[in-house]
Amino acid sequence: MTELPAASFRTDGPEDWHRVHPISPLVRGWVAVAAVLVLFGRNSLDSVFYSNSNSSGAPAGVILAVVGVAVVVFSLAFYLSWRFTRYQVTDSQVHINSGIVFRQQRRARIDRVQAIDVVQPLLARFFGLAELKFEVADGGKSAIKLSFLKLEEAKRLRAAILARAAGVHVDPAAPQDVTEAPERHVLALAPGRIIGSVLLSGLSAVSVAVVAVAVALGVWSGEFAVFLGFVPILIGLAASYWKGVTRDFNFRVAVSPDGVRLHYGMLETRSQTIPPGRVQAVGISQGPFWRPFGWYRVHVNVAGYGADRADNGNRTVLLPAGTLQEVMAVLALVFPEPGVPNPVDVFTAGLRGPGNTEGFVHSPRSARWIDPLAWRYNAFRATDTALLCRHGILFRRLQVVPHERTQSLSLRQGPLMAALGLVDFELHSTAGPIQPLVHHMALDAGRRLFDEQAVRAATARRIHAVEHWLAQPQAQPQEGPHAR
Template sequence: MTTPRGPGPDGPAPGGSPTRDVPLVPDREDSWHRVHPISPLVRGWLALAAIAYFFGRDSFESIFRGEPAWMLTEGRGFWAAAILLGVLALLVGGFVLSWWFTRYQVTQEHVRVNSGILFRQHRQARLDRVQAIDVIQPLLGRIFGLAELKFEVADAGESAVRLAYLPLASAQQLRATILARASGAETDPEHPDEIHEAPEHPVLAIPASRVVGATLLSGSTVALAVMVLVLATGTAVGFALDWGSFGVALSALVPGLVAVAAGYWSVFSTAYNFRAAVSPDGIRLRYGLLETRAQTVPPGRVQAVSVTQPLLWRLKDWYRIKVNVAGYGVSAENSGARTTLLPVGTRGDVMQMLALVLPDPGTEDPFGVFSAGLAGKDNDGGFVTSPRRVRWLSFLTWRRNGFAVTRTALLARSGRLWRSLAVVPHERTQSMALHQGPLARRLKLADLQLHTTTGPVRPVVYQMDIATARQLFDEQSARAAAARRQSLPERWLEHRPGQEQDGQQ
């Protein structure tokens, strides 16, 4: 297999002009590369579709009515063609300029992306701050064999670095190159351009039948049942009182049905063909129906984990895992599939995925402790629960609310109908806060909230005795400080002086 080569360590392409080769060796400051020429088309196909709809809608309708098209009558054909060609010329010109002014480079320490025609944008990210890398293929990109490379860096929030679009093989090779440099892995000094994708070991794959079952048992089904019940009740009352309200009720139901259909599609399309694997460069996730995504989360980048079980999923003992990853933020895109470590899985699948993000559970009986967190109550698995006096406030959940501490993580359990378990490694605890409302102060209770990076997981230990909550606050602060001193460096494969001596002691 031949590997695409960049301009090489000796200098840029002739004349310093950008090339389309993948940089496998560090670029010099004046060495740049361009994305694939049809990238603007993949990004801007909606604009072409809008033009086709605007100019073709009347003609299409006229054909079915047996009438001549309006723009082709009374000498309008020439001007309609001229306007269409002018708009297309402007659009194609914009595509070409967009491609021409978009370029990138990957050095030993940074990745840089320049883009923009009138308003120039320069993005730069340090490789040792890379939190996750995705290879995304939208439907049109799959047709042309192109992929977008998107990677998150610490504190990037809403503005992740995007590189769109590259040939799929080139995107995968560039991802391997960036992960190798981000990890600090040593390369062969005689062959610095020979960087191959790290081998992976498959962990699990979700069968299509389970995805269909999870979709049908999702919250959208509950919403659909409620809407049907409301419609049936409203119709019955309308007929009884002779209101004739069936049409009104049915029209009011349409937006709800659209939302339910969207919910079904979201669950099915993001969980379809889900596969998980582990490699030296992190956890690899692949999923998607129309748009496919290959996601890589480097080791130690997961800040918090949440395992939830919706009400209807209890029939099959299925669970979903969400994670907080530094740099993902809370955008609409990041709050969905990208923060999902497992869209639907059995309890065994959950244990496998938890082992990837928490290799050392810090307990001699990890299955028993985590099973108690998922489905237990009272003091199962060594959990400390809410005092009995809380039952007047939370008669359904007081026996579930609780926490357990291992050598490496804090587990927060909650929920009776919608079960939830949050897991926070000690070194990922950034800060904590005790919360008390008026009733909680009267009952001498407090909630302890743990702060990690922004994301869908909000670890909270609910309704603890105030003395227990204060003791947990103090002890967890000490555990977090001690764990951070022993945590891995940003470059997880980098050789550190004294590392071998430490391992021999």
């Protein structure tokens, strides 16, 4: 990877404020404008072209006057919204002031930035605009949005914020504009892979079940009208297929000094940047329909994203459908030090199981009474840098948590598990799709793992205390042993 250029960055002073693009309110509120125009415009045209003495609708002049007033009101509201929205980026914080009647002031510390996205909805792409959205480390409750800026300005601002979060210092005597850090291509997913992964997802199982029920009811009742009742459900399923394809279309992974960059989307495009060291946990999963093709899905926990419900969980996806080799390539970007000399063998054993190959410790034989099928798949292994948790047989999951990202630990045991000498080990990460868990461990193994993991986590946190990843020399992530 190319290092950031040795240049300082322009800093806003106390009196330096900027405004978003003038047409930003229109890009945000075009749906309301379109609804008014469609509602009243259609009535107006009907009155003009189809008016007669028996018409009971409002006169065309009244409708046109209402439309005119609506246009004026919307224009004034859009102007005031733009006029009262300002932002400022200093060395330490981002300030956003907005609101007309109810004023809102938002501030976020740059050193707490977890990830930054540049989002372009379809209409914004038409005007060459983009929304800048970045998260801070509080579970996804303080997402800061700047809507909308010129695409070049959004990228420049993202680069400046990431550089300051990385610990690059500003020279007040010679400020310069920052340029976006270069990126190196890692991998891209073909459209056929994206379409196939959606068609072979759990959504297809639901679709087949709905069609089967519709056919069975239609045959049983002998009435074609029965099928009409399933039309809304089928339309919803079709929309889910369309969303799944367009959401991950043109998925690309790259790496830069800023961190891991993800590019994806068909209609709404998103350029997502996750700075180094911000990933709290990695989860790799595989469903039964993907197993013949060897595809896996990779999720991550990032502190600022939280549960990621606002974007259907897509922002926590590091790889929507990748082969084992591609999984290893993206793991090397967010987890460059696996802590074992043979990472490919270890992670392959963790993904495919079963048994205790490559050092994985699985559940004891007594676990067969409560987990007869998956007891040999439930296992764990601790490396020098992370804890690997494996569980599931139909839906296989491997969860990786760096030791320094361990939040807390717990052991759980119910009456039946106590009688069998079993315990569940749970490792708490930040809020997200990954909840690391080892099912049905032997009681002694669980207690030993609890004590050892607490020591490993405390030691790793002392070693990795620095959050400014460019403030000191750091080994650049390479595809290294993962890609072998």
